[in-house]
Amino acid sequence: MSDGPTYGFDTLQIHAGARPDPATGARQTPIYQSTAYVFRDADHAAALFNLQEVGYIYSRLTNPTVAVLQERLATLEGGVGAVCCSSGHAAQIMALFPLMGPGKNVVASTRLYGGTVTQFSQTIKRFGWSAKFVDFDDLDALRDAIDDDTRAVFCESVANPGGYVTDVRAVADVADAAGLPLIVDNTSATPYLCQPISQGATLVVHSTTKYLTGNGTVTGGCIVDSGKFDWSASDKFPSLSAPEPAYHGLKFHETFGNLAFTFHGIAIGLRDLGMTMNPQAAHYTLMGIETLSLRMQRHVENAVKVATWLEDDPRVDYVTYAGLPSSPYADRARRCYPKGTGGLFTVALKGGYDACVKFVDSLEIFSHVANLGDTRSLVIHSASTTHRQLTPEQQQAAGAGPNVVRISIGIEDADDLIRDLDQALAKACG
Numbered sequence: 001m002s003d004g005p006t007y008g009f010d011t012l013q014i015h016a017g018a019r020p021d022p023a024t025g026a027r028q029t030p031i032y033q034s035t036a037y038v039f040r041d042a043d044h045a046a047a048l049f050n051l052q053e054v055g056y057i058y059s060r061l062t063n064p065t066v067a068v069l070q071e072r073l074a075t076l077e078g079g080v081g082a083v084c085c086s087s088g089h090a091a092q093i094m095a096l097f098p099l100m101g102p103g104k105n106v107v108a109s110t111r112l113y114g115g116t117v118t119q120f121s122q123t124i125k126r127f128g129w130s131a132k133f134v135d136f137d138d139l140d141a142l143r144d145a146i147d148d149d150t151r152a153v154f155c156e157s158v159a160n161p162g163g164y165v166t167d168v169r170a171v172a173d174v175a176d177a178a179g180l181p182l183i184v185d186n187t188s189a190t191p192y193l194c195q196p197i198s199q200g201a202t203l204v205v206h207s208t209t210k211y212l213t214g215n216g217t218v219t220g221g222c223i224v225d226s227g228k229f230d231w232s233a234s235d236k237f238p239s240l241s242a243p244e245p246a247y248h249g250l251k252f253h254e255t256f257g258n259l260a261f262t263f264h265g266i267a268i269g270l271r272d273l274g275m276t277m278n279p280q281a282a283h284y285t286l287m288g289i290e291t292l293s294l295r296m297q298r299h300v301e302n303a304v305k306v307a308t309w310l311e312d313d314p315r316v317d318y319v320t321y322a323g324l325p326s327s328p329y330a331d332r333a334r335r336c337y338p339k340g341t342g343g344l345f346t347v348a349l350k351g352g353y354d355a356c357v358k359f360v361d362s363l364e365i366f367s368h369v370a371n372l373g374d375t376r377s378l379v380i381h382s383a384s385t386t387h388r389q390l391t392p393e394q395q396q397a398a399g400a401g402p403n404v405v406r407i408s409i410g411i412e413d414a415d416d417l418i419r420d421l422d423q424a425l426a427k428a429c430g
Helices: 009-013 042-049 064-077 090-095 113-122 122-128 139-145 168-177 253-275 279-289 293-311 330-336 354-360 394-397 414-430
Strands: 081-085 105-109 130-135 152-157 182-185 204-206 221-225 316-319 344-349 376-380 405-408
Touching: 009 064, 009 293, 042 130, 064 081, 064 221, 064 279, 064 316, 081 090, 081 253, 090 113, 090 152, 090 182, 090 204, 090 221, 090 253, 090 394, 105 113, 105 221, 113 122, 113 130, 113 394, 130 139, 168 182, 204 394, 221 253, 279 293, 293 344, 293 414, 344 414, 354 405
Parallel strands: 105 130, 105 152, 152 182, 182 204
Antiparallel strands: 081 221, 204 221, 316 344, 344 405, 376 405
């Protein structure tokens, strides 16, 4: 697309990054199922390997289909560049990789997906990194948790599983004051409902597996670079500001400016970590994004209707959906997420753990799977599955207690979903 007009979201989700295939004229982005790419000559090959020219070398690093997806996601999120990878978890490691080092820490929200809590509290220790978990509603606690070894602040815009909504602007102000990048996982909200970069985020990560693809077919992840952080303002980020030995002393920030993080993610991150997105996955995700706004509107519409019905049901203890007027985050949701807060929330049943298990087993339309963001409505008992590795205290902090079921509302007929929930509640709670 040309650099002239400013296009709306609905147009960009279809066209950004995509052009008719120059070889065949194919209108849909082809799946470039190729491992390697022929160099024009020896000088061309040398220029690519020296990062003097942008192009395709080997599909662990770059691929034409994946490149279209990267440009589209960067455009929708308001970033300057993006790096796609194999999963949302890979995206989180890829985001931290240039920032961290042995003995360094990330300050993270307590309201995170259980797998992220495990990754941050256990797995990253193997790299010599650590994480501090803080309630991001308490900005003073967030400030106090940041120390001289902190290298990033991390949160989710709309948290999985409870649908808690983060005040990204307020958190970004704290990170900015400390001279630190803010990384926001925008998986549950998508750029249709929230654009964290416009609210001060430095990097945005996605599990493209979820709402962006929207059809439960492929896994993938992405890191979007805002291009707004000054990596050379201090000596905290030598991977981006200091000479890189693998490229004869090249300094990424000095050489690539606002695209420093993006180039590092490809030239170092994908080269050495190898967390590559395959081109077929990119193709499926591109097709999914073409209907993102339409789907998110329906997800929100259905979620409001179903959550309202559940909240009024006597068998239900509480519903966590921020789109409800009764939610303690209702004012924040209206202010920060005017298009809605997505299709994800939890419901607590008065019958406790046993009722939750029976409820999940009794649903017919809802699929019992470890996924969210599908066109289909999905359900899972987080305490016994996705959050099983956490302590009871961590489960409660994440909104995944034993009496809680996570619901991902799809785009089916909302009345059919309510009838299914009603019959399952009858079997589970009497």
